[in-house]
Amino acid sequence: MIYPLKTPLRNRALSTLIVFWGILFSTPSLSQDAAQLYTNYCAGCHGARMEGNSASALIKTEWAYGRTNDLLVRNISYGIAGTEMGAWKNVLTEEDIQALADLIVQAQNTPFSAIRELPGQIQTNHYVLDVEVLAEEDIETPWSIGFINSELALVTERRGTIRVLKEGSLNPEPVMDTPIPFKTRFGGFLGIAVDPAYEENGWIYLALCESTIDQRDPSAPAMTKVIRGRIQDNTWVDEQTLFQAPDSLQVAGGNRWGGRLLFDGEGYLYFSIGDLAEADASQDPHRVPGKTFRIHADGSIPADNPYVHEPGALGAIFTLGNRNTQGFALHPETGEVWSTDHGPMGGDELNILKKGANYGWPIVTYGIDYSGKTVSELTHAEGMTQPVTYWTPSIAVSSAAFIRGTQFPGWENNLLIGALAYEEVRRLVVEGEQITKQETILKGFGRVRDVKTSPDESICVLLNNPDKIVRLTIAH
Numbered sequence: 001m002i003y004p005l006k007t008p009l010r011n012r013a014l015s016t017l018i019v020f021w022g023i024l025f026s027t028p029s030l031s032q033d034a035a036q037l038y039t040n041y042c043a044g045c046h047g048a049r050m051e052g053n054s055a056s057a058l059i060k061t062e063w064a065y066g067r068t069n070d071l072l073v074r075n076i077s078y079g080i081a082g083t084e085m086g087a088w089k090n091v092l093t094e095e096d097i098q099a100l101a102d103l104i105v106q107a108q109n110t111p112f113s114a115i116r117e118l119p120g121q122i123q124t125n126h127y128v129l130d131v132e133v134l135a136e137e138d139i140e141t142p143w144s145i146g147f148i149n150s151e152l153a154l155v156t157e158r159r160g161t162i163r164v165l166k167e168g169s170l171n172p173e174p175v176m177d178t179p180i181p182f183k184t185r186f187g188g189f190l191g192i193a194v195d196p197a198y199e200e201n202g203w204i205y206l207a208l209c210e211s212t213i214d215q216r217d218p219s220a221p222a223m224t225k226v227i228r229g230r231i232q233d234n235t236w237v238d239e240q241t242l243f244q245a246p247d248s249l250q251v252a253g254g255n256r257w258g259g260r261l262l263f264d265g266e267g268y269l270y271f272s273i274g275d276l277a278e279a280d281a282s283q284d285p286h287r288v289p290g291k292t293f294r295i296h297a298d299g300s301i302p303a304d305n306p307y308v309h310e311p312g313a314l315g316a317i318f319t320l321g322n323r324n325t326q327g328f329a330l331h332p333e334t335g336e337v338w339s340t341d342h343g344p345m346g347g348d349e350l351n352i353l354k355k356g357a358n359y360g361w362p363i364v365t366y367g368i369d370y371s372g373k374t375v376s377e378l379t380h381a382e383g384m385t386q387p388v389t390y391w392t393p394s395i396a397v398s399s400a401a402f403i404r405g406t407q408f409p410g411w412e413n414n415l416l417i418g419a420l421a422y423e424e425v426r427r428l429v430v431e432g433e434q435i436t437k438q439e440t441i442l443k444g445f446g447r448v449r450d451v452k453t454s455p456d457e458s459i460c461v462l463l464n465n466p467d468k469i470v471r472l473t474i475a476h
């Protein structure tokens with residue numbers, strides 16, 4: 001629960017309203033009557049703000065049973081066989097059902113978050129946190145942040161730009177001469193990472209979507225690529241390719257690009273590539289999709305990677321069966337790489353990456369496909385590694401970061417995770433390889449794309465829709 005503290009009265013009134021039913025349905029374009037119907041009949045399963053509860057969210061891009069007006073009316077009227085979703089035509093009039101369908105359609109375009117102002121402070125179980133918005137006007141779909149030091153950071157925007165964030169303010173000029181990515185709806189520029197020895201070598205690492213066949217044709221085969229370069233005078237120079245799939249391994253019509261990057265404590269660079277909608281390829285070490293990878297900083301392949309000796313297999317593979325790894329976090333004590341895998345409906349996972357492990361996608365999963373089809377009956381199988389935890393219903397897990405240092409006493413080694421659909425930053429208490437507690441510390445202000453701890457030990461959050469860069473510190 002978020003309480004606005006010491007914020008201007010206007011904000012406080014606004015936020016208080018939101019805590020109740022409020023904003024969405026007090027917007028003049030949305031019907032109060034429909035909102036009341038929704039509260040009475042639907043909110044119990046689909047969530048007070050359509051965010052999902054025992055049943056799926058009703059604000060989403062992937063609909064299991066159809067999103068057109070006719071299909072919504074049909075599904076509400078006749079229910080969905082074999083589920084808890086009943087036939088509401090026995091309870092509600094045709095007009096009521098139409099009003100509910102309209103409400104659902106309108107809610108897609110009026111996200112709760114878009115009309116909510118971030119409070120100046122939020123209350124968590126242990127702390128009051130100051131919330132500082134570092135950028136909002138001049139930023140578009142920020143995807144990943146990499147810190148050079150506590151004053152200087154780089155932010156990717158998905159459209160294909162790198163921005164410099166210096167002392168908390170964004171350089172209005174993007175870095176010049178960066179490569180042009182393959183243009184696809186969910187792709188572009190993805191993860192960014194800074195070399196652990198940046199002070200000596202200046203290397204910046206970038207994951208992006210690329211087609212070696214035709215960059216401008218969205219239906220062309222393409223793949224996630226990893227490069228590095230340096231930034232001099234706000235210009236990208238010295239580019240080198242570290243990982244690039246040959247033409248024959250690129251995938252047409254792909255979706256779920258992965259693209260997170262992380263250096264571990266030994267200087268290995270990890271990156272993820274999602275299943276590109278070719279789920280079965282996730283089990284095939286000769287194909288790229290659905291894996292995590294480990295390389296040296298110069299792109300060479302570590303001699304002890306699990307598939308280096310298998311003919312035709314990709315030597316960079318570190319783990320298999322990962323649907324769409326959207327977060328990597330380095331455990332401050334064990335040095336292990338923890339990862340968050342964006343699953344199908346109901347199958348978001350938290351994993352610890354173990355060399356050569358197979359995390360099972362799509363043979364075993366806790367989720368079902370967004371089409372409503374079963375992906376697999378199995379949640380366990382011999383030789384397939386179980387997640388540390390999983391989230392049902394899906395929160396649409398994105399990024400992850402461990403809390404380091406002493407800035408947040410009591411939260412040492414806790415894991416922060418971001419969620420897109422649930423618009424959350426959660427704090428997970430980690431004991432050994434178990435999660436013993438979860439607390440939502442930020443919710444409902446936008447899709448959380450990235451969460452990182454800065455070298456100054458504040459928490460940095462990248463929000464999408466509305467797009468923002470936000471810093472959280474303990475209020476004094």
Ligand code: HEC
Pocket residue numbers: 038041042043044045046054055056057058062063064065066067072075076080083084085086088100
């Ligand atoms: C008892 C729980 C329950 C209630 C109450 C309920 N639903 Fe559902 N609803 C479900 C379940 C279960 C599903 C199917 C699986 C899922 O989407 O989680 C579903 C599915 C749907 C879908 C299809 C979602 C998609 O992805 O295609 C719509 C639309 C929907 N419900 C609307 C409503 C509306 C409007 C109301 C109120 C009149 C309502 N539901 C009340 C449980 C419920």
